[in-house]
Amino acid sequence: MRYAFVNGYRVEPKKGLNGTCPCCNSDVIAKCGNFKVHHWAHKTRETCDPWWENESEWHRTWKSYFPSENQERVFIDEKTGERHIADVYVDKNVVIEFQSYSISAEEMDARELFYQQMIWVVNGAKRDFDRIYFHQSVYGPHTDDTYLRKIRWVGRSKLLAKWEAATKHVYMDFGTDLVWHLIEYDPDTKKGLVKAYPKQKFVEFFGGTYS
Ligand SMILES: [Zn+2]
Structure with missing residues (x-):
């Protein structure tokens, strides 16, 4: 912490x-x-909090984009007394969870249920291969919106298949100045749709400062 x-x-x-x-x-x-x-x-x-992960540099950097009072907010379920520390809670009443380590499907469900209004930011560059494969997987503008891209996953990992199962919005960070919204992904065909947002816009949208 x-x-x-x-x-x-x-x-x-x-x-x-x-x-x-x-x-x-x-x-x-x-x-x-x-x-x-x-x-x-x-x-x-x-x-x-059993969900708390050891913080990497990546994790800490992301949190640092937001005001200190928005970081590490404790949430308590009034009925059960269950407590968790949210990475960031922004004034739009949204929890942002930064996820570097892979988590089980059960934990993903549990966190989404607990926080309700939340989004995920996933470290896609944790494994070098995923980062490289991602940039090989993205192709052609889908429409005249050049940020909206098709993807055909050529990676071996289940990174996208795993996060496709989330019911909340998932944004992936592959170590560039963009975050990629995973709009849709079919684990069978390995095809999907992603949309890039400049990190600065993304952070500022949620009340942070990108530096
Ligand atoms: Zn404690």
């Missing part, structure tokens, strides 16, 4: 600091090493 409570303030980790997790209230310690993104770590993870 990027934020924890220290003496009532929501702060970023600094070497030697102890804090409290905004989600589960248990103790967290600042981890400020050389190799991983600086973060707060639980002494024990058992009581906290």
Whole structure:
């Protein structure tokens, strides 16, 4: 996590600091090493959000485009007491989940059900092959909208097949200045339709600053 409570303030980790997790209230310690993104770590993870993933540079960069108060918002289901930390919650009342690691279909369903109004931003460049295959898979303008492209997936992975199953909108980041909206995809024919948005427009649409 990027934020924890220290003496009532929501702060970023600094070497030697102890804090409290905004989600589960248990103790967290600042981890400020050389190799991983600086973060707060639980002494024990058992009581906290099982959906939380270790943050990569990619993850942290995306979150950083949004105001600090929009990042890592805790959501509580009033009926069940279930708690989760959303990556970003923007003023349009939409949760944005940044997903770098692959998740199970069950977890995908569960998160969509829990947050309701949400979109996914998926790290398509986590595996180098996917990034390369994606750019080989996109072809021809579909209409006179040059951002709207057809795709015939030549990759071996199930990246698109997996995310096609999402019921919320999925935007894929292949490490360029664009995000690609996965509009439709047929896992049998491996054909689909994608639309690119400049990252800057995408981020600004949701109230962030792209830099
Ligand atoms: Zn926690």
